Amino acid sequence: MDCPDDIAGALLTIDLSALVANYRRLAARVAPADLAAVVKADAYGLGAAEIVPALVSAGCRHFFVAHLGEALAICNHVPRGSALYVLNGLVAGAEATCAGADIVPVLNSLGQAHRWRDLALRRGRPLPAVVQVDSGMSRLGLSAADAATLAADLDFRARVPLRAVMSHLACADEPGRPANARQHAQFAELAALFPGAPRSLANSGGCLLGAAFRGQIARAGIALYGSDPAEDLAEPFRPVVRLDARVIQLRTVPAGTGVGYGLDWIAPVERRLATLAIGYADGLPRSLMGRGAAWFGGVRLPIVGRVSMDSMTVDVSDLAPGALSEGDLVEIIGANQRVDDLAAAAGTISYEILTSLGARFGRTYVPATCSRPVLEAIA
Ligand SMILES: *Cc1c(COP(=O)(O)O)cnc(C)c1O
Numbered sequence: 001m002d003c004p005d006d007i008a009g010a011l012l013t014i015d016l017s018a019l020v021a022n023y024r025r026l027a028a029r030v031a032p033a034d035l036a037a038v039v040k041a042d043a044y045g046l047g048a049a050e051i052v053p054a055l056v057s058a059g060c061r062h063f064f065v066a067h068l069g070e071a072l073a074i075c076n077h078v079p080r081g082s083a084l085y086v087l088n089g090l091v092a093g094a095e096a097t098c099a100g101a102d103i104v105p106v107l108n109s110l111g112q113a114h115r116w117r118d119l120a121l122r123r124g125r126p127l128p129a130v131v132q133v134d135s136g137m138s139r140l141g142l143s144a145a146d147a148a149t150l151a152a153d154l155d156f157r158a159r160v161p162l163r164a165v166m167s168h169l170a171c172a173d174e175p176g177r178p179a180n181a182r183q184h185a186q187f188a189e190l191a192a193l194f195p196g197a198p199r200s201l202a203n204s205g206g207c208l209l210g211a212a213f214r215g216q217i218a219r220a221g222i223a224l225y226g227s228d229p230a231e232d233l234a235e236p237f238r239p240v241v242r243l244d245a246r247v248i249q250l251r252t253v254p255a256g257t258g259v260g261y262g263l264d265w266i267a268p269v270e271r272r273l274a275t276l277a278i279g280y281a282d283g284l285p286r287s288l289m290g291r292g293a294a295w296f297g298g299v300r301l302p303i304v305g306r307v308s309m310d311s312m313t314v315d316v317s318d319l320a321p322g323a324l325s326e327g328d329l330v331e332i333i334g335a336n337q338r339v340d341d342l343a344a345a346a347g348t349i350s351y352e353i354l355t356s357l358g359a360r361f362g363r364t365y366v367p368a369t370c371s372r373p374v375l376e377a378i379a
Pocket residue numbers: 038040087167168202203204205219220221222223229
């Protein structure tokens with residue numbers, strides 16, 4: 001579905017070496033814990049088929065997706081000896097499919113745990129799983145009472161080796177929130193019901209909260225993809241995504257001219273405008289109207305009028321006349337405007353921007369720098 005670069009309306013460039021650098025940085029931060037990669041939603045929209053092999057090359061051995069279907073789609077990229085986990089749990093009836101593909105379900109309820117245990121009993125072989133407990137987010141996972149019931153289930157303990165006991169933080173992006181310490185304490189209490197199981201609590205933000213939060217497996221998503229999991233980091237994570245949109249028309253309009261659907265923006269004085277081949281069908285939020293911008297040559301080009309489905313218009317009057325031509329590319333995400341900046345302008349979060357990135361882009365993957373094979377080739 002991706003478009004060849006020379007005819008695409010916009011180009012998405014995904015820097016796998018930046019991805020690998022972000023992975024290595026966070027892995028060093030959480031060591032000796034393992035760093036798992038969260039690659040749900042097609043690796044946050046960046047393409048799991050490319051992202052997973054790059055992370056494997058960086059040493060990642062644990063991968064989390066949300067749905068069993070996502071796991072089945074990428075299990076060929078996950079090498080033997082690595083683990084692939086499904087966060088959203090075990091859909092009734094999917095037990096055999098999950099077990100047949102060696103995918104590890106995250107068991108979120110007693111019912112799910114019992115169905116997995118029963119399959120292990122029927123097959124006469126152990127079936128590994130992760131147990132999730134609710135430590136305070138009230139989204140997924142066993143309650144304290146259900147966790148105690150499961151921990152006392154001797155068949156479950158004998159038949160279901162636990163790859164981890166996990167929980168998820170509601171406020172990891174806000175280090176000052178007391179909820180983090182409360183969740184940590186509740187998690188420690190519930191995890192103790194499953195002695196010997198590795199513990200997994202931290203997402204990207206949690207990795208930065210302190211050693212106590214890291215457990216034996218940390219689960220990072222957004223930081224790997226180049227967005228900062230908390231504000232005011234001394235060193236930002238390396239940008240992974242660059243997005244450039246093509247200029248498809250230029251015009252000069254006199255004062256009083258309306259622009260776009262509803263004619264919501266009226267040129268106050270004569271203005272030079274550029275229409276770009278990118279719109280909300282490509283994942284650019286309509287809320288960017290009047291707040292967002294594109295960039296060219298270090299100059300900010302404010303979005304004027306409503307964002308359309310397939311195009312939007314920017315004011316290019318601050319550029320020298322003739323600086324921009326039809327067919328040129330302007331920056332939507334890049335050196336001047338990080339994904340976090342675009343998200344802030346749209347009143348949303350980087351996760352939503354990344355996972356909305358459209359299917360019509362030309363896509364280029366910059367390979368992870370891999371110097372050794374090149375040197376061997378020369379020698
Ligand atoms: C999505 C998700 C993560 C990754 O979170 P980031 O903030 O992107 O690092 C980790 N754990 C669970 C349970 C998740 O749903």
